[in-house]
Amino acid sequence: MLRWPVAPMLAAPVDEVPEGPDVVHEPKWDGWRAIAFRDSDGVYLQSRAGRNLSTYFPDITRAIRESIPAGAVLDGELVVWERGRTNFAQLQRRVTAGRALLRLARDSPAHLVAFDLLADAGGEVTLELPLSQRRARLGRLLAGAPTQLTLTPQTADMRQVSEWLTHWTVAAGIEGVVSKRLSGRYEPGRRGWWKYRTQITTEAIAGGVTGNLRSPDTVLLGRFDRRGKLRYTGRTHPLNAGQREELGTMLSPLRAARRRGAPAAHPWPQPLPPAWSGQLDRPEPLPYVQVEPTVVVEIEADVAFEHQRWRHRVRYARLRPDMPVYDVPLLLGEEEGYFGET
Structure with missing residues (x-):
């Protein structure tokens, strides 16, 4: 029988x-990996890093306990749906909910989208079996399970893959596709699958920058909101x-402020708060060099965009000296769309 981790x-x-x-191919869900x-x-829920997630997902542990036979080990993605789209922020709220956890689980229930089986009923280890x-x-194990436990879609049809990448990334919030060999066995810790992330160019x-002004290490990015304030949106x-x-x-x-030598006003705090810079594993403020917000850069980003920020780092593509800053798409509210007019 398999034991964690x-x-x-x-x-x-x-x-x-x-x-x-x-x-x-399978959709790459925007959630938390869980075994x-x-x-x-x-039931024990293990994160990708080996941590215990069981306490934060009583709704999932209950569903598994009531419908999955003892000995089984499932691999999948924890997601929370909101208005037909995955909501990553709702997953994060589970960790900080405290006494409100049960109410949060009731109001915004999680789902486990399962895509692999490491052990079958009775504890029969299946790692050496082919994916097929x-x-x-x-599929047989989940046949009578509640909707909170579901089997991920899978296809060999590239037309279906194109449909996912074209429409599901916006409508359902998937990040791309994961591709696997039907004949492949499950190899713990090995990168034996492939992942393609949907990218946008904008x-x-x-x-601001980290490092020094003349040879920056990374770029801190922003966009103006409708009121003309530059909002932090991510890092390269x-x-x-x-x-x-x-x-x-x-x-x-x-530039230094003109009145009485007062320090220049920048719309972002110095250093950058950990919650802004996305350093969840190392929650420390990020020192950086503030710059005049006059330079436009082209970037490539994935579609994981929440709370008006790119959740993952983006790739710097090139300078756009031909573009004024006020031609950069505005940072819109989430109900208006994530990327303005791009």
């Missing part, structure tokens, strides 16, 4: 969706040498 099998990033006679262990004593057989067993304003991956040199020649230090 088990390192989940992982996916390596790719620039295009792989094809082949033995390859199938669910159903033993005779109850693990998938068939998983523009943002440089409001580290720049390469050419990008640091290119950008460093264009940035200007924040």
Whole structure:
């Protein structure tokens, strides 16, 4: 019988969706990876990093306990649906809900979208079986389960994949697709699958940098809201040498205020709060260099955009010296759409 922790099998990033006679594809859900262990004593939910998530998802542990036989181990993604779309922020609220956890679980129930079976009923380990057989067993196991436990869609049809990437990324909040070999076994900790993230190309304003002004390491990005205030929207991956040199020649230090030598006003705090910079694993303020918000850069980002920020770091593509900052799409409210007119 499998016992926790088990390192989940992982996916390596790719620039295009792989094809082949033995390859199938599944939506890449925007949630928390979880391995669910159903033993005779109850249910244990393990995060990707090996942490215990059971306490935060009493609705899921109850559903598994009531419908999944002892010994089974499922791999999947925890998601919360809101108006037909995944809501990552609702997952994060589970950790900080405290006494309100049960009410939150009732009002915004979680779902486990299962995509693999590590052990079958009775504890029969299935790691060495091909994916096609693990998938068939998983389907039978979930046949009578409640809707909170569901089997992820799977297809070999590239037209269906195109439909997911074109429409589901906006309508349902998926991040892309994960591709797997039907003949592949489950290899804990190994990147034996492939993941393709849906990307957008758009523009943002440089409001600060880490490192130094002439050779920045990363760029802190912003967009104006409807009131004309520059809002922080995310941070880039580290720049390469050419990008640091290119950008460093264009940035200007924040101008000193004219009245009585007062410090210049910048719309973002210094240092950047941990909640802004997304450092959930290392919650420390981020020191940075504030710059005049006059430089526009082109970026490539995935579709994980919540609370008016890109949740993952974005890729710096190039400078846009031809574009005034006021031509950058406005930061709209979530009910209006995430990316303005891009």
